Amino acid sequence: MNDTPGLDLTAFRGWYDGQRPGEITGELSGQVIAGGKSNLTYEVTDGEHRWIVRRPPLGHVQATAHDMGREYTAMSALRDTDVPVPTTYAHCADPDVIGAPFYVMERIDGVAYRSASQLEPIGPERTAAIADRMVDVLATLHAVDPAAVGLAEFGRPHGFLERQVRRWGQQLEGSKTTERPNAEELHRRLTARVPVGDDEWAGIVHGDYRLDNLLTGPDDQIKAVVDWEMATLGDVRTDLALLLVYDQIATIAGGALVADVATAPGYPEPQQHLARYAATSGRDLGDMGFHLGLAYFKLAVILEGIHFRFLQGATVGEGFDQIGAGFDPLITAGLDALGED
Structure with missing residues (x-):
């Protein structure tokens, strides 16, 4: 099968042969195995070997999003740690080869659980065990010393939260499909409430950590953490907060299109995630209100960007006509999490 929109296999082969001669x-041939909402992921094969290729989405792309070099750097650095990641093979920063930067990595035999319907057949006990391991892997990632794996310059932890609030406000301005006064109010409150003096929480932040960005093996172990396009150094509690928000999104209009795994029997409640992370990491999480408010805002902006690309006809797949409905409920939930000024 050959269905690779956005990936010219002839051009790819010409480049990859120069990077790893004789491997192909x-x-x-190839096919898209995930795409449209974020980066496009392809499985490519020569009939004997298989590779995974990742490139940015087609169409509208924010300047600071979909960074192929960032994904490649993060996974390459973590290869020898206890954080499971695919082996990386090659990175192309030249957009002229296939029309965008891309990288090549190992194909992992694992399942990305994207829906409750996938989890239901394995039963509540296995679902709970996989979700617990998801939290354990997150705590393991956050325990990695960035300098020890060559990532000391991967980001600027000091002032991270302030920059996050500013950045996601800018992302919204770049993708707005209509006026969003409630979002502007949440952004104002976040700006006014940025915590200070939290550098002790600095570490490697995945940036989009959730169950369907993990590959789970037949033994229910986490085989790989993928989708590192938003990875950086900063306050690691932002990862945990975003995970909790993803778990809530199935109850929000249009949200089940993004994630509904938390509705599967056996999937832990948010407080169980918090307790397990605290126990595994040995750290007191404190008040998560700001971090949850920021996570709701961030996810709302991500949905707006997807909606923007859908309106341009630049998404690959189905269901995107409903994605914009989740924006306002997410903003409302963010305001509730943050509380009054």
Whole structure:
């Protein structure tokens, strides 16, 4: 099968042969295995070997999003740690090869659980165990010393939260499909409430950590953490807060299109996630209100960006006509989490 919109296999082969001569031994074919909402992911094969190729989405792309070099750097650095990641093979920063930067990595035999319907057949006990391991892996990531794996310059932890609030406000301005006064109010409150003096929480932040960005093996172990496009150094509690928000999104209009795994029998409640993370990391999480407010805002902006691309006809897949409905409920939930000024 050959269905690779956005990936010219002839151009790809010409480039990859120069990077790893002799590795491709037959005619290439491939298909999109995930795409549209974020980066496009392809499985490419020569009939004997298989590779995963990642590139930014087609169409509208924010300047600071979909950073192929960032994904490649993060996974390459974590290869020898206890954080499971795919082996990386090559990175192309030249957009002229296939029309955008891209990278190539190992194909992992694992399942990305994207829906409750996938989890239901395995039963509540296995679902709970996988979710617990998801939290354990997150705590393991946050325990990695960035300098020890060559990531000391991967980000600027000091002032991270202030920059996050500013950045996601800018992202919204770049993708707005209509006026969003409630979002502007949440952004104002976040700006006024940025915590200070939290550098002790600095570490490697995945930026989009959730169950469907993990590959789970047949033994229910987490085989790989993927989708590192938003990774940086900063306050690691932002990862945990975003995970909790993803768990809530199935109850929000249009949200089940993004994630509904938390509705599967056996999936832990948010407080269980918090307790497990605190126990595994040995850290007191404190008040998570700001972090949850920021996470709701961030996810709302991500949905607005997807909606923007849908209106341009630049998404790959189905269901995107409903994605914009989740924006206002997320903003409302963010305001509730943050509380009054």
